[in-house]
Amino acid sequence: MLKNYLKIAFRNIWKNKVFSAINIIGLAVSMAACIVIMLFVVYEKSFDRQHSKNIYRLDEVQKFEGMVAPQKVALSMFPMGPTLKNEYPEIRNYTRVNASTDMLVMRGQKKVELPRILWADSSFFSLFDFRLLEGERENVLKEPNTVVLSREYATNIFGNEDPIGKTINHYGSDTLALKVTGIMENVPANSHLQFDALFSFSSITRPDFMDNWGGNWLVTYLELAPGTNVASLERKFPSFLQKHMKGDNWKFYELFLQPLAEVHAKSTDITHDYINFQKFDQKYTYIFSLIALIVLVIACVNFMNLSTARSTGRAKEVGIRKSIGAQRLQLSGQFLGESILLCMISLVLAVLIVKLLLPSVSDFSQRKLDFSIFTNLRLLLIVLGGTVLIGIFSGLYPAAFLSAFEPIKVLKGTLRTGKSTFRSALVITQFTSAVFLIIATGFAVRQLRFMVTKDPGFDKEQVIIIPLDSKSGPKYASLKQELLTSPFVESVTGSQQRLGNNFHQTGVRFQGTGPVKEIASSQVIVDPDYLKLYKIKLIAGRNFEDTPGDNAKTYIINEALAKKLLQEEPTLTLQSLIGKRFGFGGMDSLSTIVGVAEDFNFNSLHHKIETLCLFNQKDWGYSEMSVRIKGTQNEQAISAIKAQWTRIVPDQPFTYSFLDEHFAELYRADTQVSEIVGILAGLAVFISCLGLFGLASYSAERRFKEIGVRKVMGASVAGIVALLSGDFIRLVIVSILIASPLAWWAVSTWLHDFAYRIDVEWGIFLSAAVLAVLVALATISFQSIKAALMNPVKSLRSE
Template sequence: MIKNYFKTAWRNLWKRKAYSIINITGLAIGMAACIVIMVFVLYERSFDNFHAKNIYRLNEVQKFEGMVSSQKVALSMFPMGPTLKNEFPEIQNFTRVSWRTKMQMRNGDKRVYLNQGLMVDSTFLQMFDFKLLEGNRQTVLQKPNSAIITKATAEKLFGSENVIGKTITYYGGDTINLMVTGVLDNVPQNSQIQFDALISFSTAYSRNPNMMNNWGGNWLDTYLQLAPNTNVASLEKKFPAYLKKYMAQNDNWKNYELFLLPLKDVHAKAGDIGLDYLNYQKFDNSYTNTFFIIALIVLLIACINFMNLSTARSAERAREVGIRKSVGAFRWQLSLQFISESVILSFIAMVLAIGLVELCLPFINNLSQRNLQLPLFNNPLLLLTIAGGTLAIGILSGLYPAAYLSAFQPVKVLKGSVQTGRNKSFLRNTLVVIQFASAIFLMIITVFAVRQLKYMQQRDPGFSKDQVVTIPLDNFSYKKYDVLKQDLLANALITGVTGAQDELGSHLDQSGVQFRGDGPLRQLTGTRLIVDPDYLTLYKIPLAAGRNFSKEVSANGREYIINETLAKELLKDNKGKSMQWLLGRNFGFDSSGAIVGIAKDFNFNSLHYKIETMFLFNQKDWGFSNMSVKINGGKAKDAVAFIQSVWEKNCPDSPFEYHFLDEHFEDVYRADAQVSTIVGILAGIAIIISCLGLFGLASYAAERRVKEVGIRKVLGASVNNIVTMLSKDFLKYVLIAALIAWPLAWFSVYKWLEDYAYRVDISWWIFLLAVVVAMLIALVTISFQAIKAAMANPVKSLRTE
């Protein structure tokens, strides 16, 4: 019997090829979109799942006087790990992590540059479950000058040799010989903590025993292992007393709050946490959920298409139902047959969807910068999920058509009287409204996402970032800065060179400042940027008052330029005379200097954040971590080649790396670009599927009214009259859909834009434009069938009357 149901279902699908193609295509596109988003969501939610212990990351909320707003940061202080463990029995273990980028490692004459190495406590591998291939997990990092390298690093340095016990040399601030005590498997891509080597923290603090007293210096990440079933909220309530106990000397504890974030939430739920350097491919969970919801909407639209087209063709199946019932078929048997048709169609669509996904994955990977795969045969659970979802889609999509069609009364349908009244039309029209409300909603969201992205990319940040090449300086090349600058400026291809300790567009460091004016001493915190005297000139940052840095060191030793935001805080009465900058506690020398200028406010961070108080500090002796070179834009290729030649001449032991500053800002807004692109693609898919369904319904409406059209043509109706008659009902539903979509879209856009400190206005004309576009798309879709019906020869349609 089941075999006959499927055979009959297949014949019906084959008989109505056009509608089957529309249904399969719509379902396949919707399912493909849903599968891609599901793969993306599964990848995002897989981050750090291979760690079994109850690990939390310690985070700070910093709220110093002088800051425009408090900020959450991923950083913590060196003494916090051991003191927290001693204070609270809920904390079973801790480990601290500090990072070093572009580490130079040598094995004899063989030199490699590692993307990132970590300084960690000996407890690192006791807490984290990274796979150790060689070495003792408990003791591998206990001794000073111990190092663990990954399998890939071992192959680069030693080839196929056994590396345990071998010596490698790390060239950092100091030259340190390290013994390889272990080899780790390569770090998985779904780990927020990425590294090529681990160096024992005892290597560092054996050289500086005072590190344990470094309260106030935030320069590392601290991870805590909590006892099972720990009440995290209760533990966090104890932290203020803890801070007061250890930081009471300078009363600085009031400026901090501590909170914990589960390790498995760090990747996706730390979007509002800054200075989050150990968070590979960080992507906010709200975006992931948005993608998933939109993908479900697209799939719902595809399912609506099936229900609409199935019920629209009900008159053609009426006699079949009547005959089957008259010879003894039960209603459940008829329902099973119609659901079987839906299931067959769904599985055909699934096969097509999988093909579409495989075809589109390279593009998706390029867009998302991830290595997403669809391992159907390597992951039985994924295959079962997709197959089970397809079965559910087939059953749910076929339930209403099955219930409706199987309810026909055989006496009436065999007499030619089929109820096609308001109830069926009302539901079908409601589904059309839902389809286009969803499509209009997504169109509006897409327009605002693109506008906000363009606004951030094109808004004047207050400085010039065009034709600026930025080059990172390591522990060797920074010493050659003066020589590099001199050699570069000797060529007409270079119009300016400057140095700084940070790059614009990054989350810049903050430091405490003491302000001495005519009033009492004030202690504040502001964003710090250490620069050379040509910084404001190269970046064309205008001054609101005062002068630029002098080329020569002044008699007082230091000069400061502050931004307008800090000036409003400090210089309200224009009585301020000088500023003192302190780093940590008991710095050991007087860093006071005059405020010589006030720079106009500029967006040194992304437009997600308000402009904070800031001071620029002329202190070349400390060295720069970044060099900016302004080049002749008309000869960019020649200029870059010249910069490389100067670099290789002066810094042969350091790799030459560069990027253009505007490319760096593209990376800053990459997540926003990914969101706007993916939402736009999903919105386009929703519109395509809606149009497929509308095309099918318009085709059916034209066929059902073919005799009416013939009569009207005989009585003198024009083609325009007939097209208008067949189109107006559908356009009415699009207008109703707009009235539903508008308030939902406005609320969603309003809440979304709240995350941006600088944002576009919510313009009314965009809402109207989305409706006009939707109506035009619907009109074009409908008109194809309407014109075809209007142009048909009425003699053929009326021949049987």
């Protein structure tokens, strides 16, 4: 019996080549899309799942006066970890980490750059389950000046030599010699903590750090006892802060705990999150899953539509089988089996598509996606099980529909299927989904273009960023002087922080006409030429003067801070702020405001412009140098800059990046979302059109004789095309009317997450509607025109 069913199934597939091809291609493409999205979602959800302990990250909410809004930060204070452990039995252990810039180390005469470094407490390996290949987990970071290297960098530095007990030196420092006490396996890519070396925290800490309540510069992780009521523990934190912080400073902070498994995917609203590899918004993984599911449903709808539309072709088969004793359940099983078989054929094609495209998808998403279906039994069972479910879902209605035919009507030739309201509803469902995704894609692309092209208030083009460290930083003045002599260099400046990041915040004091006011503001230390290089406009006052008397005694504030100060002193004007006393706690005395800069987006457009003060403190040095190059001769300019660097800092490697690349990286997640939604929308339209093509083909075939009669009676080609296309276009128009309000709601909700966003304009809705109608017409027209141009003699010859 099974052999007979298979034979019939294959014959039916071969007999209806066009319709079978449409179903197989549609299902294969949609299944491939679902598999890729599944791999992406599984990868995202795997972040930090390799650790067995109950670990939480300690985060803060900072709510200083003068801030646009309270700000969540991924930073905490040095004393918090050990103090919390001592005072709350729910907290079993803690560890603290701090990221460092890349470091050049030496072993003998060999120099190796360590690109990713973390300073960590000795308890690091007690909390995290990173695999330690050599060394004792409790002791590898216990002593000062010790280091644990990744397997890769241990090999890079020592080759085949055993590193344990050996020493590496920080190039440029005569005092920092690091003893290798451990070797660990390379950090897996699905860890939000990424590092090539761990340095012992005790190398840089001092006992007085335990009194530093208020300095936020590291990340604290806590191990909680199993079964701890996290909400109850968090309610104790305000009294903890009040107990340890001076005065009323505790009121400016809140503490909250974030499960380790949520750090990667639920931190998009948390700033100063410097140690969070490939941070991604979890809601987008759900959106991708939903859209992929929609695409799959569209393909299943095609199967239902085409199967029921061609029901008359199998009516006699059903009638004969029923007349010789076949039960409805047997017939339903047969048709479901054919549906599952078709899905299995589609799966083979889908696997080939995934295997071909996955390397490109991995490069685009920057994820190491692996589709090891032939070696991973669990994955194989999931894919096969999913395919069977798709086959059942797709074939359930056609099986019920076909098996319900009455044999007497079939054999007498009185069976009439006519128009199907359900089939029309399925077409509307398909195109509603497709139009919805077209609109969503249009807005996603426009919002991304808006963020990329919007004037941020400074010029980031042709700017090279060169990191500085303890070796090159002291030579900044010499580097600047020499670089300015190059014909390729327009200007040079230095700063302690990079545009496109969260700037550090501090408490500042302002004295207008009354008593001193204390508020909070972002701050950045800059070279006097900072505004000149970045072409930031002044709306009041003057720029910094590159003179010793101006060093660290003058401030330039942005418009946002100026407005805040004017709120504090309503009698003042923008111009009268110039010369007013202003500064922050580390200064000997209050300094003065010398200028007000036009607001510029020093962070991404996801965030509103915060209050900001810029000041020049040469003695504190700069962490990077910005060089604006002339013209478009980038290669020559970089070569010239490198030559000057090599001459002045001969033993320090020259590394650089373009600032616009940094901003492109800043919006990479938005770019990925935009492109993935666009690709899935294209697939939805493509699969919907496949189904529409199949239905149009069937409609033209079913009305073959009617078209011949109409042509004999004088009907024009245009009239027949309109006749065949009209019903489908009406369904597409209904789809547009349903999709538009749904898309408006979804897009408005999504755009609300952006501080700076485009308006929800009806132009995109209109464009999507026109595109959907044109695509539908193009799909239908081939079959409609072909039917309209046929010779009527052929259709009437049999009459």
